Amino acid sequence: MKVLVIGGDGYCGWATALYLSNRGYEVGILDSLVRRHWDNELGVETLTPIAPIQQRIQRWQDLTGKSIDLFTGDITNYGFLSKALHKFQPEAIVHFGEQRSAPFSMIDREHAVLTQVNNVVGTLNLLYAMREDFPDCHLVKLGTMGEYGTPNIDIEEGYITIEHNGRKDTLPYPKQPGSMYHLSKVHDSHNIHFACRIWGLRATDLNQGVVYGVLTEETGMDELLINRLDYDGVFGTALNRFCIQAAVGHPLTVYGKGGQTRGFLDIRDTVRCIEIAIANPAQAGEFRVFNQFTEQFSVGDLAMMVKKAGTAMGLNVEINNIDNPRVEKEEHYFNAKNTKLLDLGLQPHYLSDSLLDSLLNFAVKYQKRVDFNQILPKVSWHRN
Ligand code: NAD
Ligand code: USQ
Secondary structure (H helix, E strand, C coil): CEEEEECCCCHHHHHHHHHHHHCCCEEEEEECCHHHHHHHHHCCCCCCCCCCHHHHHHHHHHHHCCCCEEEECCCCCHHHHHHHHHHHCCCEEEECCCCCCHHHHCCCHHHHHHHHHHHHHHHHHHHHHHHHHCCCCEEEEEEEHHHCCCCCCCECCCEEEEEECCEEEEEECCCCCCCHHHHHHHHHHHHHHHHHHHHCCEEEEEEECEEECCCCCCCCCCHHHCCCCCCCCCCCCHHHHHHHHHHHCCCEEEECCCCCEEEEEEHHHHHHHHHHHHHCCCCCCCEEEEEECCEEEEHHHHHHHHHHHHHHCCCCCCEEEECCCCCCCCCCCCCECCHHHHHCCCCCCCCCHHHHHHHHHHHHHCHHHCCHHHCCCCCCCCCC
């Protein structure tokens, strides 16, 4: 099967492209490489030294004999996108190609606009390109658990059945996202749902939780295939950041009380979830939503686990509850369903001491690349 991975030079996309290629899928990568440009603008580098995309793909071919087609360009450019799709003729499209940092989207008006235009227009272009020429192609779109926010009731997978004034319907689950980035994902979901209802396209929206880890079978095969691992205050995410902070002796940056609870998953499960979605496509006209995470943790609990694992390795790990730069509930109910991917065969890699150990060791290995000035958060959600 031919699968186009949009955003295939990024953290989730690179691991997924290699995983699918290894399993016999014919893979193409489409990426504008804009993420490397944003890193340059912010003056940050991933913990790991990532090779240029052309070198990565060449190394993969040398090692495995499997080729990956490369399309370098921006999906907000409809002409480029349409041409790339015609050339590649995908049967499934996995769409990771968005600006994905909440803090980046909250820097100022420009970054909010950039995020929403990049994400919403890119996805809208994709929907129109599919409507025109690839109506049977299955869109597997990366959404986020953050679309739901933190409601005081259980979170369902995409839809909720409501009884109101004696009548009953199953409707999209209410959304209360916490950043301009997370809002862009809500807008995408609405647009994709519309395209399925009105044009009969088929799509799966994967509401993914926070991803952690760096090694997958494929990216661990060679140093040139190494994946990115962000630790900075803009693109770094909670558990990855905590492990790198522990490795370099920086106090763990728990925002506020640390009671914020989220869904999390290992990157080895991200790649498998994508394969499951592709192998079990949505029906024509169906907008299917899966919650893609394997466990729920509070930020404070994660910090405690990293402290314990770090201490066992002889590291001196402190936890620092710093003023929360975000506006979010620090104590709240959170109970999200995640059975649909499990029902389709996902066998989770649960967070374990051995994973923390390997992530900490990985961080120790590359600790010389850490810029301490990039660790504390600098972007605030507050008006002043
Ligand atoms: P990333 O920044 O590492 O990768 C995104 C890639 O998309 C980059 O290589 C970038 O150059 C490319 N891209 C961005 N805009 C593009 C455009 N207009 N045209 C072409 N390419 C473009 O991000 P990631 O962590 O791999 O996340 C991938 C997707 O998964 C995102 O949509 C994100 O919202 C979602 N997601 C990520 C996480 C996480 O913890 N990393 C969690 C949940 C959901
Ligand atoms: N947090 C800390 N300390 C840190 C970093 C984060 O306490 O050093 C807290 C945040 O305040 C927040 C929680 O940890 O309450 C998660 O923050 P995060 O930066 O790890 O994740 P988030 O901003 O939600 O975004 C990440 C990805 C995004 C994806 C999302 C999935 O960058 O692309 O959509 O995770 S989810 O969180 O389920 O919406």
